[in-house]
Amino acid sequence: MNAITKPSRRRLLGTAVAAAGAFTFGFRFPAPSKALAQGAAAPATPEINAWVVVQPDETIIIRIARSEMGQGTLTGLAQMVAEELECDWSKVTTEYPTPGQNLARGRIWGNMSTGGSRGIRDSHEYVRKGGAAARMMLIQAAANAWGVPPAECRAANSIITHTPSGRTTTYGAQAAAAMRLTAPAAADVPLKDPKDWKLIGQPVARLDTRAKLNGSQVYGMDLKLPGMLNAAIHACPVFGGTVAAVDSAETERMPGVKRVVRVGDYAVAVVADTWWRAKKGLDALKITWNYGQHANASSAAFREVMVQGFDAPQAAVGNRNGDAPAAIAGAARKVEAVYGYPHQNHACMEVMNATAIWTPERCEVWTPTQNGEAAHAATAEAAGLPPARCEVHKIHLGGGFGRRGAVHDWVRQVVDIAKQMPGTPIKLVWTREEDMLQGRFHPVTMAKMTAALDAQGNLTGLHMRISGQSIVAGIFPQNIRDGRDPVVFQGLNASGGEADIGYTFPNLLIDHAMRNPHVPPGFWRGVNLNQNAVYLECFIDEIAHTAGKDPLEFRRSLMANHPKHLAVLNAAAARAGWGTPAAAVNGLAVHRGLCVTHGFGAYVAACAEVSVTDAGEVKVHRIVAATDPGYAVNPQQIAAQVEGSFVYGLSAALYGECTVKDGRIEQTNFDTYPVMRMVDMPKVETIVAPTGGFWGGVGEPTIAVAAPAVLNAIFAATGKRIRQLPLQQADLRRT
């Protein structure tokens, strides 16, 4: 145990960080106490530039502004810097600059937000320029030392060679001199042609694997600071409710319990020496809640609200060409269907947690966050201190999936608690039950789909009326203009290159009647692409069947103007063997279903192979996935993201549902909120087919093709259309 008594402020933090960071392999935390003492202006280590530190022993430290939460961005971003730096990859390690340093240095590291599959696609240019500029400075330093023109020198593998003379030196030897040179202007830093890349595009091993094999990787939950106390918390289970009264007499008599504190007007926390004792103390509290105006809210009642939105005269238009209502009115034949997608919890394996220390002078927080800058802003606001007096130390995330990005409710809570116990480090860890009840949920929506066919079965018009929840209205209401949430149309846009529809319809109307329940929404991995792909891609399948056409051929007939969508669809269908019968498995016929979409800048498609028993049991045997992210920085990590996306997407499709009764979420843990396990996992074949010229994300888009491909295969197997997720609610028994 730590035996540090009465440490100085600086000593305490330095020790704490050493304890947190020293036993991670290849990943170091910049020293925060030093940074804070100098007004958060100083980097941890002398640097060539903001992105690159070269140490005399030839270690290359690459700074990573985005958060690693399993998606591999740490390795991919380091590959991009190293590509231009021309360093020895085996000597590369990484570190996070802090949000406080970013603020103090005019956001030199740019946006720290890690969501929307943007880690690589939004920073590829400036991180490569960071690597290239550092290389130019190192070469210049060597050229200066030799008295030769830098144009006569080249660098590779951390070695600088003066080509005419054959003299060599190393990055480590030149670092001190290079550091003193003026950095070239960004405009004077050329980047390689992609055809010359040597490291980008290679399936190099992740930089962060070793520490995850022996328990040494430190997650937020594992942090320990000297003198730290632990907190457990209950917020009102009905969103919007408040604490009326707390009887803490029994809790206060329990071993280890130090304090019972109110957090805002809506939560109560118990602070104890250990977390387990805090949690026991929490269980013994008698809290009386004011449930407020939503005490009787339910999922069933809200469904009626959404259904009413189908015919509401007011709706925000997302995509329109021609006159779909007129085409539908004059149709020889109409196809209609109503789809729905439930609330879901992110259910990160690591529950929400953060550690804070507050004094009247400053506040520091350690937390797993997808957005260090947002965590920093939340810290400052909750601390009642200027941002320059606050700091956030990002810790490796035990899953993010969007929960740890836009909203930092748990950070505000821990700062609130720490503020009530000045000078004492407080670690707040939620219970799984708290994590389930206090989520920021996948939005709940429904869609009424209507298609018009002419007498020959040609599609003449489509109307897609989405009704339901807006994430943006819940999180960034200032971005709602005239009742329109632009993000709700993800995957359905006419153009933009971010999330565009892959079909051309003679007449089209896609609109949204916004209906918001009291359940707070969140960006949930895949975001609105998830439900939109189900609605559109299953309904396209319905239209194809109604028109008596093959689902692939029918799609192709609408995709002439969408070659990149078509290419991934064709690739997945061809690899899967579309058009030839799938081999039976254990005597069960296997059927296929397709899906294609575009989101987060990448084109993705899937072909699922599914069997359904007479008893209605669904088995997904194999999924072939194709993705075109423009450029593939690390194909091995893209494959891992695609495989993982099917787990997340199929968990949602098979099981994922949070329901509301009496104003609160009914699902409290993995027993009532099942997720996919290995026994359910299909074989996944990933086709990575980058066509170049654009940068797309890979962490999310594949999520959205999982459910529609499986649902379409289930229809092929059973003739039954499932239009409401999750699948576990559906009856697929053969009758």
Add this chain to the structure above:
Amino acid sequence: MAKLNVNGRVIDVQVEDDTPLLWVLREQLELTGTKYGCGIAQCGACTVHVDGVATRSCAMPVSAFDENQKIVTIEGLSPDSSHPIQQAWLALDVPQCGFCQSGMIMAAAALLAATPRPTEQQIRDEVTNICRCGTYNRVLAGIQRAAGTAGAAG
């Protein structure tokens, strides 16, 4: 008060009897490689070996243990990450966020100790830990690699 045998050391711990083994490991012994995920033995993030058997430590009170039961945590699986499962995990880059992987590795190692050459179906049935990043196919391949059955018909 309890006497535990953890990673080859016998240790006295001062805790209430109903404290789950998980929290004794994490808070009293500072062995934080074993994770809290659910608290109800559903997810397996807390998996340790008790006399070689994969055991979910979050729902087992410390009073259920004595010094004769050999508890091994991820920190004690091997001194240098040389266990065949750890080596296979490294070769295949199995972890994503990694939070569930201590439990996953302990579950896999216990399976191989009991069943050195498991079939694919045995692996799927026996390793029931939850991973939200979705590493299952690499976990499966990693176990097969460690067992020397990679590429064999499942």
